[in-house]
Amino acid sequence: MLTAPTTPGFLADAPRYLFLTGKGGVGKTSIACAAAVTLARAGRSVLLVSTDPASNVGQVFGLTIGNTLTAVPAVPGLSALEIDPDQAATAYRERIVAPVRGLLPEAEVALIAEQLSGACTTEIASFNEFTALLTDEGAVAGFDHVVFDTAPTGHTIRLLQLPASWTDFLQTGKGDASCLGPLAGLDRQRHVYADAVAALADPDLTRLVLVTRAHRAAVDEVARTHTELAALGMVRQHLVVNAVMPRPRSGDRLAQAVFDREQAVLATLPAELAGLPRDVLELKAATMVGLDALALLLQPGGEPEPSTVPAAPVELPAGTVGLSALVDELAAQGHGLVMTMGKGGVGKTTVAAALAVALADRGLPVHLTTTDPAAHLNQTLGGTTANLEVSRIDPAVETERYRQAVLQRRGAALDEAGRASLEEDLRSPCTEEIAVFQAFSKVVNEGRRRFVVIDTAPTGHTLLLLDATGSYHRDVVRQLGSTAGTLTTPMMRLQDPAHTKVLVVTLPEATPVLEAEDLAGDLRRAGIEPWAWVINTSLAAARTTDPLLLARAANERPQIARVLTDDAERCAIVPMLAHEPVGVDALRALASTGASEPVPV
Amino acid sequence: MSTIEVYEPAMCCSTGVCGPDVPQDLVSFSADLDWLRGQGTEVARHNLAGEPSRFTEQPAVLAFMQVSGSEGLPLVLVDGVIAMTGRYPSRDELARWAGVTARPALAVLPMAGAAGGCCGGGGSC
Numbered sequence A: 001m002l003t004a005p006t007t008p009g010f011l012a013d014a015p016r017y018l019f020l021t022g023k024g025g026v027g028k029t030s031i032a033c034a035a036a037v038t039l040a041r042a043g044r045s046v047l048l049v050s051t052d053p054a055s056n057v058g059q060v061f062g063l064t065i066g067n068t069l070t071a072v073p074a075v076p077g078l079s080a081l082e083i084d085p086d087q088a089a090t091a092y093r094e095r096i097v098a099p100v101r102g103l104l105p106e107a108e109v110a111l112i113a114e115q116l117s118g119a120c121t122t123e124i125a126s127f128n129e130f131t132a133l134l135t136d137e138g139a140v141a142g143f144d145h146v147v148f149d150t151a152p153t154g155h156t157i158r159l160l161q162l163p164a165s166w167t168d169f170l171q172t173g174k175g176d177a178s179c180l181g182p183l184a185g186l187d188r189q190r191h192v193y194a195d196a197v198a199a200l201a202d203p204d205l206t207r208l209v210l211v212t213r214a215h216r217a218a219v220d221e222v223a224r225t226h227t228e229l230a231a232l233g234m235v236r237q238h239l240v241v242n243a244v245m246p247r248p249r250s251g252d253r254l255a256q257a258v259f260d261r262e263q264a265v266l267a268t269l270p271a272e273l274a275g276l277p278r279d280v281l282e283l284k285a286a287t288m289v290g291l292d293a294l295a296l297l298l299q300p301g302g303e304p305e306p307s308t309v310p311a312a313p314v315e316l317p318a319g320t321v322g323l324s325a326l327v328d329e330l331a332a333q334g335h336g337l338v339m340t341m342g343k344g345g346v347g348k349t350t351v352a353a354a355l356a357v358a359l360a361d362r363g364l365p366v367h368l369t370t371t372d373p374a375a376h377l378n379q380t381l382g383g384t385t386a387n388l389e390v391s392r393i394d395p396a397v398e399t400e401r402y403r404q405a406v407l408q409r410r411g412a413a414l415d416e417a418g419r420a421s422l423e424e425d426l427r428s429p430c431t432e433e434i435a436v437f438q439a440f441s442k443v444v445n446e447g448r449r450r451f452v453v454i455d456t457a458p459t460g461h462t463l464l465l466l467d468a469t470g471s472y473h474r475d476v477v478r479q480l481g482s483t484a485g486t487l488t489t490p491m492m493r494l495q496d497p498a499h500t501k502v503l504v505v506t507l508p509e510a511t512p513v514l515e516a517e518d519l520a521g522d523l524r525r526a527g528i529e530p531w532a533w534v535i536n537t538s539l540a541a542a543r544t545t546d547p548l549l550l551a552r553a554a555n556e557r558p559q560i561a562r563v564l565t566d567d568a569e570r571c572a573i574v575p576m577l578a579h580e581p582v583g584v585d586a587l588r589a590l591a592s593t594g595a596s597e598p599v600p601v
Numbered sequence B: 001m002s003t004i005e006v007y008e009p010a011m012c013c014s015t016g017v018c019g020p021d022v023p024q025d026l027v028s029f030s031a032d033l034d035w036l037r038g039q040g041t042e043v044a045r046h047n048l049a050g051e052p053s054r055f056t057e058q059p060a061v062l063a064f065m066q067v068s069g070s071e072g073l074p075l076v077l078v079d080g081v082i083a084m085t086g087r088y089p090s091r092d093e094l095a096r097w098a099g100v101t102a103r104p105a106l107a108v109l110p111m112a113g114a115a116g117g118c119c120g121g122g123g124s125c
Helices: A028-041 A057-061 A087-100 A105-116 A121-132 A154-159 A163-172 A190-200 A216-231 A253-267 A293-295 A323-332 A348-361 A372-382 A395-411 A416-425 A429-448 A459-470 A470-480 A491-495 A510-525 A547-565 A582-591 B026-040 B055-056 B058-069 B093-099 B115-120
Strands: A017-021 A047-050 A078-082 A145-148 A204-214 A237-244 A280-282 A336-341 A368-369 A387-392 A451-455 A498-506 A530-538 A571-575 B004-008 B043-047 B075-080 B081-085
Touching: A017 A028, A017 A216, A028 A047, A028 A057, A028 A145, A028 A204, A028 A293, A028 A348, A028 A491, A047 A121, A057 A078, A057 A293, A078 B093, A087 A105, A087 A121, A087 B055, A105 A459, A121 A154, A121 A190, A121 A429, A154 A190, A154 A216, A154 A416, A204 A216, A204 A336, A216 A237, A216 A491, A237 A253, A280 B115, A323 A348, A323 A571, A323 A582, A336 A348, A336 A429, A348 A387, A348 A451, A348 A498, A348 A530, A348 A582, A387 A547, A395 A429, A429 A451, A429 A459, A459 A491, A459 A510, A470 A510, A491 A498, A498 A510, A498 B058, A510 A547, A530 A547, A547 A571, A571 B026, B004 B093, B026 B043, B026 B093, B055 B058, B058 B075, B058 B081
Parallel strands: A017 A145, A017 A204, A047 A078, A047 A145, A204 A237, A237 A280, A336 A451, A336 A498, A368 A387, A368 A451, A498 A530, A530 A571, B004 B043
Antiparallel strands: B004 B075, B075 B081
16 A cells, blocks of 8 residues: 555654653564654654663664663664663662672661662662653753653653652651652752653653553553553553554454454543543564564554465464363372462453362362452352352452551651551552462461462562561461471472462563463572463464464464473463353363363354 | 761661561650650751662671671661660660650660569660
8 A cells, every 4th residue: 555654643742752652562663763763764863762671672673782772773863762760770789789798687688689679679679770861961962852662651740759758868868768769779969850750740751652462461450550640640542552453354263353352442431541641552463573564553454465364273382281171180180289370451350260160170179369350250169169268358458458567656756747658568569479479368378278269479579578578477477376397388388399380471472482481480480390381362363364363373382482492391372262151161271171172152 | 966867777768667566665765856846956867778879888897797687776876876786775765865865764674574583675774
């Protein structure tokens, strides 16, 4: 087709700063690249900043970029910069830890480093790195636009805005301020951060682009982000729905089901998102590498080149199994704790429920504990089955209970600034994790007698902190009454591979695999090795004849191969299904087939 | 006037939010510091996680850390001398170091039969 390229709405009258935000794997980096190229080709000077840990911006443009401002020769006017958040966090941590290494005992240094190894620190460290780009400091002054493939979270912005976080700490070093762990390595003048935060909240300077897929979990997450950041003044927001299945012409059942499901999500967007200016980008066959592929990203039309469509269904790499193989191995043990772990939206609950049903079917007593809202759980199980007990932990309720308890006991003694800090601490992601972990640590020991399947797991960081401070251990001792010597704490149970099996759940795409690797590495730090990996919603494992889906299925192979070689001792693949596996029968079907015999759609 | 500094163990947040429980002694201590501030005396608090180099700058604190480690914290330094370790000071103790008069404290009598007996909870009789 020779129609002129259309400019998507989110680039119309673009302000100086564009921030893209959304769940990992929705395509933020690709869209940021395409946006930067589009703006540069319209004659603007553009700086593209990637803070994606798997940044492939260099690969996209065929050059090495890294942490230096690099001109992209193929696109006049475009420069790029890659900030590696892990590297930034390491450097940030070193600023604090290095001066005391060799002076303080090694165990103390390790503990301090662990305090600074959480997600909050990584975020603040990245923000610290790109702060200068948001103020009129030197190098960036000449650019018309700066495009970021990420945005700080509300928690980070609020921390930086809190007066209590600064006044004492940075000026005089007398801090009773609270979440200073993450903030302790900030190395610029206070006004620089204040200016950066002000630039974010200035609608004439900054536009926030919410990127999502037409999937319920991703949409819900950007809806929360929208509300949180709008409250902080980032009111100019656009919605981009990426990789939406175009109306299939192949007559393929799976393709039609995916199309219908995504259209239903688009038709029922939450009100706060439905009111935003919106661009819908179609699913493309190719991976977004090279300028030609990028040029297509923002344009309609997703039909693959005939040459890119595999002639036959994609074969799964040797070594992958179906969920049934995992169930067989678990069942042989007769009891134990099974936890599914992964980022939101990868299907932890479905996998946990399928395993629980399959184990119960074999006559084994199973207790399934889920953090999923009750409505969805009932839908998923759709009735009861013998040997299966289901209980539920409501993260919102647990977190609120914990929050209230802390505020009551601690908040009363604080002045206004102190209370504001405390309340922000209690909004950190760690708080929810701790509250939920407390709730489910009650069932950890049950795994000695029967199967306990939980659809969530604490991060290694949290486990290490709770364990290192000893407070968790003491808490347990107090609850159980002191029977020193024979005591086994939940942490020891979690580290015992005979008792606990952690299943890392991910999707066959680059960023979700990388995020899962981070989670697994974090667990390893806490002395827990994931027992198996589950790659969910795989097109390669599904039966499809649709050319677009076949082309996408072929793209999954490198990700599956990577998990097999680098990550997993056991790797199960679950196919993408035409319909959500709702009800006992559907879950049973999901768990009882091997990888070589896909679930019928 | 004396300089009082308190060196505290590593806490993700000095509010203790990251632990499974909020220690009561931290709560009382914060309230006591507020009171002392009201009397015109400032007490500096140093968290091992946030500013570890503070712990190595003071020879007395560094030596203590090398022998006892953070399990021996908190540590109270008064004019560079270690005045107390292993627990948070009471309001009376803070007042004495600061040279101010503590307001008549509510009499807290040890209760017979309370957990830990007469001197429960690690306090000194």
